[in-house]
């Protein structure tokens with residue numbers, strides 16, 4: 001039913017947890033999926049000198065596909081510039097994980113959460 | 126955000142797993158939620174002499190609320206008669222777990238899965 005990458009990220013999610021959101025180098029994105037009511041929090045830690053994302057964390061109470069999507073998202077943003085990560089599309093995550101169409105909204109949570117985290121970081125500066 | 130009972134059943138779900146579905150004493154319910162695309166499998170093991178459910182198992186890739194709902198459902202069906210468990214309403218599960226309205230469809234999966242498992246058991250006899 002699900003691709004082995006989904007199962008693998010679901011069983012061993014990367015970067016689960018939180019940063020202190022009052023840290024000026026941290027951007028926090030909290031987003032919800034209207035389709036299912038799930039919520040995802042994704043945080044980035046930015047090196048203020050280089051503008052690079054040096055670390056990321058997520059938390060979600062969502063389904064297996066949402067957990068896998070956010071796990072992949074946190075991996076993908078690390079080491080990248082803010083301008084780069086806002087171009088990450090949910091369809092790329094969905095393709096990487098071979099999500100079925102009915103689960104596209106779970107990968108959308110991850111895309112939205114990245115954008116919201118970047119916005120929050122920029123608003124804090 | 127979520128009631129402590131949800132968190133507790135999510136962290137330590139009861140009765141996760143499978144029975145051999147070819148066992149004549151086993152009823153298997155496999156149901157899906159159109160709202161979110163999640164799927165749940167719930168199985169009951171019936172004592173054919175007394176008609177009582179002696180054990181239950183579930184598997185789902187659904188969200189935290191779905192995991193908690195099915196964990197509760199498997200606990201509630203144990204020791205009960207088939208006629209009794211088909212009267213379990215998703216609203217009772219949702220109330221017990223204090224699920225928000227947007228998560229009612231997750232508890233509906235559990236109600237539907239119980240009914241489907243009983244139907245499957247009866248069809249096999």
Ligand code: FES
Pocket residue numbers: 036037038063158161162163187188189190191230231234
């Ligand atoms: S959101 Fe799909 S089962 Fe809860």
